[in-house]
Amino acid sequence: MKLALSKWFPVASISDLPYRHIFQGQLLGREYAIWKADDGNINIWENRCLHRGVRLSIGTNEGFELKCQYHGWRYANRTAGCTYIPAHPADAPARTICNNTYTCQEKYGMVWTCETPIGDVPDIKGFKSFTVLRPIPINSAYKNVRNFLSSKEIPDHHMLRSKQTEFWRFKTNAGNLLSLVIQPQSGNISILRGIYNLKTTGTEKLRVLKYYNSLMTKLRDEIESQHLPKLHERNPKISKLADDLSQFPTLSDQKHNLRVSVSEKVKLSDNIVKLKLKSIKKQLPTFHAGAHIDIVLQNGLIRQYSLTNGPGETDHYCIAVKIEKHGGGGSKIISENISVGDIMAISAPHNSFPLLRNSTHIIFLAGGIGITPMLSMAKAMHSMRQSFELHHFTKSNDKEAFSHDFASFTNKVITYNDLSINQSLTTIKSLLKKPKFSNKIYVCGPGEMIQNAIKIGLEFGWNESDIHYEYFKNENEIHKNSTFKIDLARSAMSLEVPSGKSVLQILKENGVNLVSSCEQGACGTCKVRVIEGKIDHQDVFLNSLEKEGQNIMLTCVSRAKSKRLILDI
């Protein structure tokens, strides 16, 4: 069937999309999963999970994410990016696994889509207010229905001329208007949809719906009697995967290529500022709970901030910044020089502090501004109805800062104000004293707090692999005084790392674009697999098990104890 790809067609009535429902629509043989998120955004996606081809319309609408029925994969509102693969809870999906999305507009009580839109859904003259009629499916091809409507007299209706051939307009004997539009569902099925140009309610609405239901059913019967419906094979159209999804992911330097504008700047407390960042043109990439972004500040400084968004909040990014009076300057610039409307360069989200959702219960321990990645995690856990508790150690003047973020799960949050170090230790001890099967600890805050929490956890018998943490910064002193060789297994290169330079620097100088972020051994973005050689770890990202394993390193700070390292890049 040849139809202009730039034409808009309706695929659903708005009433087909009640709260947390997924509607199955079809246009030109392609099936769609159509769903409205809790923020009102309507998504039109290819009706097929990328993993094993199961219809997404049999999955569940979780409010801001759609969950596949087969393996529980979750896809974010708007971007359709996969946010979670339960079979591998430790992996934030490394590649951007993204379903096919289609343009969507809401007009005349219907949801419209178009393959390659030029402009918006056209206006239909005389329909400022309207009643949406019940659609009637017809076992006949689009062109048969069209020819029929063009040639047939409809009783008590007079056809009006219209520029858009897709919209038939009729005037009733009483002077009201009817407009009909055909949705070509597949080769042999069309759906006749209509609107009536008066807003009706109550019994009047019932009368109009009943009248047009019977009129359109008569039209259907006539069309179907003229054209015998052909049996046809159900072969829905399926898009192929993008090349990068079927191949090994390549590394590329996509640093700081997103442009956002500051749409909100709010003081959450005396010391904490929240920024809301909106994309200027493109859709923002999908993020996973625990992710951070790099922000390029006006003086060239680059700083990392965790996203505090809940799952599927894909129309903006939120960060919270603590203003350090004597800090490195990043927070000062944000507090003093950045205002609403400013344009900023940011990186796509990196995630090296992923949320493992395969535990029966998570204990979150947050110190001060270390709460930020945990806001996003707690929101994700809450939306999946998983069990957790959040303990926030803070100063009393900051205690109200995040109450808005906690609003939907206040019963799971305990805030401790102005505890001394000893009081904090006692509290952490009482929280961690009973390790349970499949429970996990997440901790983020000042270095000392993390070290203490790990120590206490291990003393009480927690597995090291069940304690997850993220440092803000690496407070260890880093030496750069060794010289060694690195061999790149997949790039077939051999390079010399002299004293005074990092592995990461040498890689970049030689055109190997490894993605990096904090460059001080805290965030884990630049980690690579090591095939051979003894690593001199200097980071605070890997845990001691991973360090002993000797097969992964952070290239920004770690070096070699042996003469040579073979890296898997």
Added chain:
Amino acid sequence: MHAEICEDTVILNQWHPISSTDDLKNHKQITTMLLEEKITCKKNSNGKYFVWKSIDIKKKLLPIKIAYGYLWTSLGTPPTDLFSFPEFYEIDRRNVATGVFGVNISAGRTIENFLDMGHFPFVHTGVLGEEPHTEVKEYDVSICETNDEILATKCQFYQPQAAVISSKGAEVDYIYRIPHINCAILYKSSPVDKKRQDAIIIFVQPVSQEIVRAHTGMCIIDDKSADKDIRLFQQTIFGQDKPILENQFPKKLPLDSRAETPIRADKSSIAYRRWLSQKGLTYGVIPSEDNNLFEVM
């Protein structure tokens, strides 16, 4: 509408299960479909089995085999032997045919679903799996060259009710065998005897490219449970899989690596797709366009 005629010699030359011998006990004659061909089978009073194409008025007999509780036949030239399944003949085991299920999907998709552990918490919630215990740990997949079969070993998955007697969940060990393009056997530790394993079978009869009859059975060490309860359990499990299978698109199994996104948990299904590609199977699958097979795991 004319039925397509199957010309794929890979599938024609296989042995195909068409009925459990239990079902033939009570019938003098039954008909079924195999590769779009109507087939009649009969067991005479001497206990001998006969199979022929229903449209063939001369009733030329098709080759038959009785094995593992099933009657097998072929529309081509089948190999002398069927795959081995020694556990079936161990005297202290019970062999229970747990039912045949008609499913509107290809044989390949049915086998893949049988091999898949990742769906347990979502499709068999509370029975074979349960959120948040969703992780599929690394396991090994190999192709045994002497028997030409795929073997997935060291598979582990958290099961809410590991055994009838235990109230707690536990990790359960699984081994999967794919000894035939449309048959698979799953072994899992027996709750009665820790050293031995129960076997669960699925033998798929391709009715057409997109319709199957899935024959299921259990070969277990359990002298307590009634046959009825064992059947009910298996029917519950399959009843949960059927609507998922019937909502998969395309219905044929795509062998092209660009068709679907695999993850590490899908190692066995990747091996299975590659194995089918190498055999040159075209029936019930969408062959790879570029002959560029999957990356070696």
